[in-house]
Structures are given as structure tokens and as C-alpha cells.
Amino acid sequence: MLIASRLARTTVIVGVNLLAKLIGLTRIILFFCRSEPAREKCLGDQKDLIMKKGRYFALRKGRTSLSGQYYHLIFSVKQRRPIFTDFIRARYLVHLMHRVDMQARAITLSYVVMPDHVHWLIKLNADSVSAVVQRLKSFYTKFEGENIWNKGFNDHGIRSDESLINVARYIVANPLRAGLVDNIGEYPHWDSVWLE
Template sequence: MPTSKNAYRLRIGRHSEFGRLYLLTTITQQRRPIFNNFQLGRLVVDQFRQAHEDGIVISKAWVVMPDHFHWLIELQNKTLGELMCRIKSRSSVNINRLTKTHERVWRKGYYDRVLRQEDDVKAAARYIIQNPIRAQLATRIGDYPLWDACWI
């Protein structure tokens, strides 16, 4: 992952297409494992659900790991930049309110990967929800609390 001073490079050549499927990933500032706290992780999940309910995305799968998240979405009516700014800023405000701090929660920038028709969307979703198992945070998918997928 590039350093914060190079985070702008993640945006070079990036554009958003409505109706496309994207795999989004972002990490916490200094990779702090703040989402080891389930309650703080739920604040991020709340923002995923709100974006879905507001018609900005169709959420396909997600996992909130201790220091990052993966989110598979179908983009509906905002750009990726607008979506990620919304998720990161609103979750930051709620996290800082709950923890009574004023710390930066997220590192600048994010990764996105468009999934093309030939890509296996369910394979991407499996990759996402199996993250806790690969990280040895759980032995079975259902044992980890901060994930969901529309197929399960």
C-alpha cells in the first residue's frame, strides 16, 4: 500500500461506472486494529447498510476486519470517490463520538477493482467472507461477526 503522501496515485485513471460491480478495500490509519472492538465495527456496517438503503449501492458482500474492510458492491448513483468519502467520514464521526476521541480513523485513499462479466462474482464474495479464516480470527465463516453476503 502506498504511503499517505502517495495516496493520490490511487485515484489516477480511476472512473466510476454505474451498474458495475466493484471490490473496494481500505485500511485504518497506521493499520490500527480498531475493529477488534465489535461495537466500532458495527458502526462501519451501519454505513454500508445506509448506503444500500439510500440506493447508492447494491451491497453484495462485505467483511470488516480489525484494520480494514472489503466490500463488494454494485454502484448505483454516486461515484466511487463520493461513496468512499461518505462511508469513511460518517463512520469516523460515529467512531470518534463513541470513543470520545478526535483521531483519524482511515488512511487516505482506497483500492477498487472492477469485476468484469468474465470474473466470478461469487468467488470474489467467497474471498471476502473467508478473510477472517485466513487471518485465523475464526475457524468457520459463521464464527466471525462482521461479515455478510447476499447469497448466504
């Protein structure tokens, strides 16, 4: 009975690990392998990628960073404070976006700095999406003197069948949808490589 139980458990662990490797879902492993010994078996050589000082820092389910891939990134200010209504703050953030761009980490295709969040369409060149966003946030935090950002960010990898121009239009139209302006030309904190 004990042998059958161990065999069944090992089969489940191997099956879960194989499933996770096939579809890249480390959270499946962590869900099914709750005890520390089971987690060790499940994670195997992936443990160093997933755990750091006892905390999980893996990318969210399904999130990957591929060089040459296009991403729509959204990140926001803590408590959704409208700090970017201040012209100087908003323009400095735009300057930093171009600074990250100049460091050849990402190419900025379109962006809009809203009062309490940012939409940024990039083509990733180097690093990971997380590293690019972290770099931008840390540069701005040094300017501000305090961390104003919510943890994490939302990202959407643009599929080949999606139109980059349509995503850029969605990004640029945010001030219109929010009712901040009646004409996008009146809003100063946006840009796009596709100007029509």
C-alpha cells in the same frame, strides 16, 4: 531550428493528449508536460477535472466509476490499528454500510470488517466509487470523533468474465485466511447476498 523545435514539441503534446484521451491516462500528460505552460496546453479542457486548488485529485490510472458496475473495495485504518476488534465499532460500521446502501448510492453484495481494514463488494448506483467510500468514511469519522482512515482506497472493477460469487467467497474467507477463526460462522462481521 526554433520553428522545428516548437513543431516537434506541439506534435508530442497533441500525440500525448490524444493517447491520454484514448486510454484515459491523465498521468501520461502530467509526466510528459512538466512545465506549467506545457501542462496548460496538454490538459486543455480536462484541467478542471484534474486540478483543484493546485493539487491533483484525479482518479488513479485506469480507475473509472460506472453506474451499474460491480466493485470490490478495500480501505484500511491508519497504521493498521485493529480498532474493529471492538464489537460496537465494527457493528456501527456495518450499520453505516447499510445506510449508504439504503440511500440508493450502492447495493451491498458482500462485506467483511476485518480488525484493521474492510472489504466491500458493491454494485454502484449513483455518485462515483470515490464518493461512496468518502461518504462511508466521513459518517464513521463523525461517530469516532477523529479520522481513523488511511487516505484513499483500493478498488477492483469486476469484469464481466469474473464470477461475483467467487469474489464474494474471497471477501468472506478473509477471517479464515488471517487465522482469526476456524469457521466463518464464528466471525460476526461479514455478510453476503449469496449464503450457501
